[in-house]
Amino acid sequence: MKTRDITIRAGRSLKKAKARTLLTSLAIAVGAFTITLSLAAGDGGRAYTDQIFSSNADVRELIVTKEQPSAQKGPQKYSENSSNIATPFGSTSVLSQNDIEKIKTVSGVIDVIPNYNPQVKYISGVNQDKYIATITIFSPNVTLEYAAGSISGNLSDNEIILTEEYVQALGYKSSQDSIGKSVIIVADKLSAPITNPESKSYTYTVKAVSSKSGLAFRSQSSLLISEDSAKALYDYANIGTRNYDKFLVAAVRVDNAGDAKIVKDRLTSMGYFAQTAADLLGVINTFINVLQGILLGFGALAILTSVFGIINTQYISVLERTQQIGLMKALGMRRRDVGRLFKLEAAWIGLLGGSIGSGLAYIAGTVANPFISKALDLDDIYLLIFNPLNIVLVIAGLVLVSVVSGILPARKAAKLNPIEALRTE
Amino acid sequence: MIEVKNVSKTYGKKDNAFMALSDVSFTIPKGASVAILGKSGSGKSTLMHIMSGLDKPESGEVIIGGRNILQIKQKEIDRFRSRSMSFIFQSFFIQANESCYDNVSLPLEIADVAPSRRRAKIESALRAVELFDKMKSRARDLSGGQKQRLAVARAIVNNPQILFADEPTGNLDSTTGAVIEDLLFDYNKKNNITLVVVTHDSDLANRCDIQINIKDGKIDKITGGKK
Numbered sequence: 001m002k003t004r005d006i007t008i009r010a011g012r013s014l015k016k017a018k019a020r021t022l023l024t025s026l027a028i029a030v031g032a033f034t035i036t037l038s039l040a041a042g043d044g045g046r047a048y049t050d051q052i053f054s055s056n057a058d059v060r061e062l063i064v065t066k067e068q069p070s071a072q073k074g075p076q077k078y079s080e081n082s083s084n085i086a087t088p089f090g091s092t093s094v095l096s097q098n099d100i101e102k103i104k105t106v107s108g109v110i111d112v113i114p115n116y117n118p119q120v121k122y123i124s125g126v127n128q129d130k131y132i133a134t135i136t137i138f139s140p141n142v143t144l145e146y147a148a149g150s151i152s153g154n155l156s157d158n159e160i161i162l163t164e165e166y167v168q169a170l171g172y173k174s175s176q177d178s179i180g181k182s183v184i185i186v187a188d189k190l191s192a193p194i195t196n197p198e199s200k201s202y203t204y205t206v207k208a209v210s211s212k213s214g215l216a217f218r219s220q221s222s223l224l225i226s227e228d229s230a231k232a233l234y235d236y237a238n239i240g241t242r243n244y245d246k247f248l249v250a251a252v253r254v255d256n257a258g259d260a261k262i263v264k265d266r267l268t269s270m271g272y273f274a275q276t277a278a279d280l281l282g283v284i285n286t287f288i289n290v291l292q293g294i295l296l297g298f299g300a301l302a303i304l305t306s307v308f309g310i311i312n313t314q315y316i317s318v319l320e321r322t323q324q325i326g327l328m329k330a331l332g333m334r335r336r337d338v339g340r341l342f343k344l345e346a347a348w349i350g351l352l353g354g355s356i357g358s359g360l361a362y363i364a365g366t367v368a369n370p371f372i373s374k375a376l377d378l379d380d381i382y383l384l385i386f387n388p389l390n391i392v393l394v395i396a397g398l399v400l401v402s403v404v405s406g407i408l409p410a411r412k413a414a415k416l417n418p419i420e421a422l423r424t425e
Numbered sequence: 426m427i428e429v430k431n432v433s434k435t436y437g438k439k440d441n442a443f444m445a446l447s448d449v450s451f452t453i454p455k456g457a458s459v460a461i462l463g464k465s466g467s468g469k470s471t472l473m474h475i476m477s478g479l480d481k482p483e484s485g486e487v488i489i490g491g492r493n494i495l496q497i498k499q500k501e502i503d504r505f506r507s508r509s510m511s512f513i514f515q516s517f518f519i520q521a522n523e524s525c526y527d528n529v530s531l532p533l534e535i536a537d538v539a540p541s542r543r544r545a546k547i548e549s550a551l552r553a554v555e556l557f558d559k560m561k562s563r564a565r566d567l568s569g570g571q572k573q574r575l576a577v578a579r580a581i582v583n584n585p586q587i588l589f590a591d592e593p594t595g596n597l598d599s600t601t602g603a604v605i606e607d608l609l610f611d612y613n614k615k616n617n618i619t620l621v622v623v624t625h626d627s628d629l630a631n632r633c634d635i636q637i638n639i640k641d642g643k644i645d646k647i648t649g650g651k652k
Contacts, residue, residue, distance in 0.1 A: 001534055001535050001537065002534070002537060004540075005534040005540075009534075012523070012527070016522045323516075323518055324518075324520060326518075327512075327514075327518045328531070328535065329479075329503075330477075330479060330506070330512050331506065331507060331511070331512070331531065331532050331535050332503045332504065332505070332506035332507025332508070332510075332532075332535050332536065333503070333507070333535045334500060334503045335499070337535075418479050419474050419479055419480055422514065422518065
């Protein structure tokens, strides 16, 4: 008997028992729904963290600190060359200029940029109003979204990237209007005696305005300038103080993302604590994977339950159709084909259940996406990403599971003795 | 031609053994109509099952067209049954939920007849039993006589060489039963196929060329046949 004819007959006998077919399919649909959603959530979550990282971290950059004394036990002995900075988390060892030079010599390292974090007094623009600001060093490898202007390659010295909030505060009509205009940043010399304060103003040209993003952790008050500009500010403000040229963290640039791990190992062996962007991404992705695994487990459990449902339904179907099976065998239908008939029925149930479940998951996810994003303040980023290939695989997998579940009832049907089956009364 | 030689069949084991057929032999010429006559439990149904390859006896041979069907593989017997034999049962065994068309289509599907060649065969079979206008009706909506006519259509659609009818009129009143009988004997004569009727109805048996009387698993007597 041809597969086409068997498939049609299998579909027809399912149509006869509509309620039973639908209910059995719904059990699978629950599993399909859960699995499709958890796959979508996993994909969405990973894509989200990837985006967060490309907006905040540079994969060719390692964040390096001195090995933390908190990792050691008990108070530390004082020594002449130990220098610490008090933080809310305790005393922290800092990187000296010496360390920076040492790290620069490590093979694979292109550049070491100490975290200058220059403290500035205020920023002012066209309306002469003064605002507090945080200055950060621009990295060409961190993806930014621009409201106006754009940067190709690195930022030149004495150029600045404002944020949308500052554009308004500093008195520009629009982001576009601010491009090319000058802003002034004033820094205090920290070592100057309090009775005779010194300060210096620096002028920067607005090169671009970064827009607010659901992905960036960077605060809206953080303005970007080039490394050298930052160093100039830092030097002016800190020279002559105890903490001059001592840094909590430094960014180490490497040639390409693949080298980051090797350089990390080298730095670790030298007694530094280094973290790559991949390390941080890995932590978050592990978390997502565990959550996804739990969800998938629930889905698998639902499918396991539905397997018994299919077996049960198909056994009942075989019993109900004893005479039909007997007749078909008397008419010369082969055992193999009788078995295939029932396995294909199970396959139809799996296809139906898988399609219903995945379809509902897709609809529910698509409808829920904007609400989730709104609730989590993610703007236009969706946390559920439905990959068509995943949906196809889920449905195909469930068809396979159903066929396997149908094997036992199908065998019973195939083994049925036609004489017994056709005996009347 | 069907040759049955020394067929014996036992059901059950040891103490409960029951000999359904013991050393049964006879020959049916091609194109004949044969009645296997006997009371309930005489072994007549078992004999039909063995002749059609549905059941296997402990000993003996069933030779159809020169081949002993008890010696060939199950796959071959299935193919043989799908192409050369067909059945009519007392309880019709039609699929109530399917249309008449799909009911008649089943043997063609099993015999792997190409889909394009099915329609003409199904239509001519339904026309032969005067159910052409009911082609799209569901089988459950038919009367008893119509159901058995549908079963006849299903039996003849693939032009079998041998047609087995197990109490074909047992569930019908005499008028509708007569219609079925006429259909079967007409088909038997027109197409020169072998018709084997299993019955306990002597009136029906008497319309056949040969009557084989079975009693307690043995051949009681064979009448007719020598024309």
